[in-house]
Amino acid sequence: MTNVEAQTSDLLRLIPLFPLAGAVVHGVMIGLLRRSLPRSGVVAVSCGAVILSFLTSVAAVSELLSIPAGSRVLVDELFTWIGAGRFASEAALLLDPLSAVMILVVTGVGSLIHVYSIGYMDDDHRDDKGFQRFFCYLNLFTFSMLMLVLGDNLLVLFLGWEGVGLCSYLLIGFWYGDRWNAYCGSKAFIVNRIGDFGFLVGIFLLFSALADAGHATVAFREIEGAIGAIADRTVAMPFGGEWKLLTLVGLCFFVGAAGKSAQIPLYVWLPDAMAGPTPVSALIHAATMVTAGVYMVCRMNFLYAEAPGASAVIAWTGAITAFVAATIAIAQTDIKKVLAYSTVSQLGYMFLAAGCGGYSAAIFHLGTHAFFKALLFLGSGAVILAMHHEQDTDKMGGLRRYLPRTHAVFGIGVLAIAGFPLMSGFFSKDEVLLSVFTAHEIPGHLFLYGIGVVTAVLTAFYMFRVHFRTFWGECRVPLEARSHIHEPASTVLVPLYVLAFLSIFAGILSPPQLWGDLAGITESNSLHHFLAPVLSHAAEHHIEHSTEWILVALAVSAFLMGGGLAWWMYEINPGIPVRIRESVAGLHRAVVNKYWVDEFYDAVIVRPLVVVSDRVLFRGVDAAGIDGIANGAGAMVRAFAGRFLKYAQTGLAQSYLFFMIAGTLAMLGWMLRP
């Protein structure tokens, strides 16, 4: 891809420009003019901006498709952002197959969620100006996300990376009147900053090595060309031993990705991010922003091809995260918390695939996950609206009688994520597991595959569990409240239908070759072949169809096992869960309390940090040390001048004049000295 002559296209700049314009209009209205547009105006500006952005994206991608497959690169150079000596960084946008998939997901799902938000936020009467503020942040987020995926170099990517982090913070704490929401927003921001720091260090390391080798650049396509020059470099680690430089850079980048995409050990912010409004959870914390880390790892695939150690770490972290988050999701009762841990788990899948070199599988799962997880979140939002902001599934049950449409679309989402054959999640999860199964270069890849299958069972189980507990069984809603349960408005339902359609059929567009051979289609894995020019460094593995069928059978049985178990436990024998809970009370408590990870972090990191900051840095260094020096200097001057120097202030004008003349003469004498 490096030696391809890029074509330029002015269309690209319009894609992020529309949402930015929307955000600026809202920002000026709220911040400078201090008045809000009528709600219909807000809707027209925001949704119009994102839908225009989507249409422009479609036009740009079709322009990209008209170029022969090997050289599909469109570049839009805006201006030189930083020019310093031999180093220059352009503010430039890059559209290649990878970013094409991302912008379609971001603007497509983004448009649906904008439309959904009209109905969802209209219900919120807490703050009338909040309506416009919400759409302002949503537009700003879309802009930042588009900059992130369209950026032609690491700096533009990082700009978007920080922008989405900011918008995530603003939107999690959107209802900041409640201190808990503000706390959750801060937590997300701070945990993300830890990851961002690693990312920054990685960028610096990579840049300094490249500059040292005579390639002072941060642009992806130039780094790709120059990576060979620094592939053999090593660095001495502080604890001894020599590491490959690119392994270290890859790990630093992954720290950033783990923060943004909620992987162990930095996943703790995502479940708490559910404090934000549900459309935010769907857009930012399921479909788009949290996938930025996966995107970044795939974008840097040429780097990870040179850093097998970092790839192995990514694969293992992804697998463990997928499994641990899935076990936590089993025991949660808050409908959004289940979905949040499910998101963490599915992101783990994506990293598992990316670490094993299955970048196209990771992007495939990223896309299908965006559809079905957005569907599930928006469906849960519809339930939450109907239940008047009640999220606890303990207080739901039997809702399918009151919400048949929501029940149907939510069910489609559950089937898709659980891997019902031929639905989108089925194909993408198969791709992920296949890429893990064939990744011989990753140590313990068969064990990782096993974790993946077990996680698939758990996924099916907890998704059906939450579905049954919400929509099936007996109704646990108080009798007097039942009459208030009603289906949401059409702006809420229509996006759900579209997403349900996509969740079912998105996988058919790009089934694995195994299925293509059945139907007699060559290159049926269209996404893989579409992405191949960008991901040319991904390892290619071939596998017998007979083995592949066994893997498919395993995946289907995982779905049947998880789903069947949930059916048996929550529909046939509703007493079973209680008995299981009592027989393994300790384990249950550990899972319900999320393995006390938050408490552990609190005790090991947060509290010592607060104590050290308060006792040592604040009271010791700042109050006693720095303030002491400043105040002490003042006190000393006052003591000296007040006691002795004040007698110079006689009040007699002529004595002042005398000292002035004496001083002038002294200076003159000194200057005219022989």
Add this chain to the structure above:
Amino acid sequence: MAIPLDLVVGLSAILFGIGVVGALVRRNIVVIMMSIELMLNAVNLAFVAFSRMHGSNEGHVFVLMVITVAAAEVAVGLGIVISLFRNRDTVNVDDVSLLKW
């Protein structure tokens, strides 16, 4: 017939010295102000002399400037003196030393 520069500058220095001494030793505010005028005019004399020596007009410009400022200074100063005399019934600087420790 040109007067030698030395003489003019010497006169200027003498006038300035008289002004300094007068400002330091006299107690009457009006006399102190007259001494200050003397110093200013000594400087004016030096300006004119050096300007003539260099054959340029800049010194003359400065002199005009100084005369203007001196006129303003005297106006303000005499105003203060009159105001002081009305309130305290004195023009002796030793009697107005309130601004001290």
